[in-house]
Amino acid sequence: MIGNLKPLEIILIIAVILLLFGAKKLPEMARSLGKSARILKSEAKAMKKDGEAEDAATAGPAADQTAAAPKTIQAAPGDVTSSRPVTEPNRTAQG
Template identity: 55%
Template sequence: MGNLGPTELIIIAVVIILLFGAKKMPDMARSLGRSMRIIKAETKGMKQDEQPEGTAQADTTATAATPAPAVTPAPAAPVQLPQAAPAAQSDVEKMQKQIDELQAKLKNDQSAPTQAPKNA
């Protein structure tokens, strides 16, 4: 199983092309590359967390270009996508509007004084 020769690799490539189609192959390769970059950035961040503080400060300048994704609340302004289709862009704007409305509703609910029901 571990020894794949050139003929086996060619057969596997042909089967993949037949299953997914030649049009989707560049998109799949692009998403795989993005995933690999994210994994590398995360593992580099984990290694820095394990290092003592003196050596970690020297490496922070090298990894400042690839920040790790952080969990933050949704931004107030709509996010601009560089190559989004018009329909997809309108969907994004609708979702952003819904997020803004829900955040405003949550703030109103939290700021309103809670009144206990009066039972006589």
């Protein structure tokens, strides 16, 4: 929609904004808009970090559960009659 505006129309819109808000208030409004944008950006980063921390916390126990599941060895692909569960020895630190 902005691509359809002619330069004269853009200048007219800027002039109307200057008349409505005044030259003194525009810098103040721009500063407050910049502060708001920075706050929004920092909050979005904080939420993203919190979400990654939650994902890491929930993924940790789930990975341990899948590692504890018994493994199965198959003789040939698709041959389930000769498959058997495999138990692996527990590896503990001896010393």
